[in-house]
Amino acid sequence: MNSTEATRRRTQPSTNGKSSGKAEEPGQWGRAWEVDWFSLMGVISLLCFAPFIVFYFIMACDQYQCSVTEPFLDLVSGEATLSSIFERSPSFTWSAAKIYAIWVSFQVFLYMCIPDFLHMIIPGYVGGVRDGARTPAGLINKYEINGLQCWVITHALWFANAHYFHWFSPTIIIDNWIPLLWCTNILGYTVSTFAFIKAYLFPTNAEDCKFTGNIFYNYMMGIEFNPRIGKWFDFKLFSTVDRELWPGLSLTCPTWPSSRNSTDTLPTP
Structure with a gap:
């Protein structure tokens, strides 16, 4: 990246007007540098289930008049299966x-x-x-x-x-x-x-x-x-x-x- 695209950080002047000879240490910026188990499980859950959660709500509107609970109750009672619901949905x-x-x-x-x-x-x-x-x-x-x-x-x-x-x-x-x-x-x-x-x-x-x-x-x-x-x-x-x-x-x-x-x-x- 050349100088027309970005400007690099310069050494910060000290209080007496002279440049500090010490290089700046990198800060702990942004998100976590280390990942705990709670964050890891949340990330994996989002990666695996987020698209299907969206599909669930759209399917509920398409097939169950926007009832969020009825698809789940049909699955529990055996009146519907995941495959039958999926087959009725546009792919x-x-x-x-x-x-x-x-x-x-x-x-x-x-x-x-x-x-x-x-x-x-x-x-x-x-x-x-x-x-x-x-x-x-x-x-x-x-x-x-x-x-x-x-x-x-x-x-x-x-x-x-x-x-x-x-x-x-x-x-x-x-x-x-x-x-x-x-x-x-x-x-x-x-x-x-x-x-x-x-x-x-x-x-x-x-x-x-x-x-x-x-x-x-x-x-x-x-x-x-x-x-x-x-x-x-x-x-x-x-x-x-x-x-x-x-x-x-x-x-x-x-x-x-x-x-x-x-x-x-x-x-x-």
């Missing part, structure tokens, strides 16, 4: 995977290729190229803050499609909701695995990595402080601005009632 489809791949690729394009111009128009809005916080290794990364602009462009195109272009149905997300749920989980685990391997093989900055010695905790909590690809693609910035499905979902939810079938269940692809 992964390649059409949903195609929709999701196009959506994420479009958001990556907006994030990487269109510099922010809204900060030139909206008074007080802080966008464009900005410095991030100083990392534990003393780096200050540059960020292209254009999330609001991506949101505006996405919604403008969505409205234009719904009213003029008609490239796809405005209810495309809710029509493929459960298959898209599987796609989001697949992508989440794929990106997490890539970031985990990247931290070992080619970290953005080795000094900003934290290894606990526990593979499950490292996988769940992350190793790199700011994992990046290239100069500008920052995993944290891209992932935490809700680019995935919510802009389209916020527009398709009002049309959900009109897309539901006569049995009042979620429409399937």
Whole structure:
């Protein structure tokens, strides 16, 4: 990383104006350096059960009129089995995977290729190229803050499609909701695995990595402080601005009632 991308920490001056000759000792920054059994069991539980908890609630809405307890009671009484419930639920489809791949690729394009111009128009809005916080290794990364602009462009195109272009149905997300749920989980685990391997093989900055010695905790909590690809693609910035499905979902939810079938269940692809 060169000087145009980050600024390294300099030696702090002493109170008499002279530079201190002692090197700064690394602080115990961020999350745990050592993992206890309680944290480990929590991490393993989240990795194993979190996607299925989401599926359970969606399945409850789809098959049990949003009753959270009825599926469990049916399983206990023997009126239903896990396989019978799973068979009645929409599964992964390649059409949903195609929709999701196009959506994420479009958001990556907006994030990487269109510099922010809204900060030139909206008074007080802080966008464009900005410095991030100083990392534990003393780096200050540059960020292209254009999330609001991506949101505006996405919604403008969505409205234009719904009213003029008609490239796809405005209810495309809710029509493929459960298959898209599987796609989001697949992508989440794929990106997490890539970031985990990247931290070992080619970290953005080795000094900003934290290894606990526990593979499950490292996988769940992350190793790199700011994992990046290239100069500008920052995993944290891209992932935490809700680019995935919510802009389209916020527009398709009002049309959900009109897309539901006569049995009042979620429409399937």
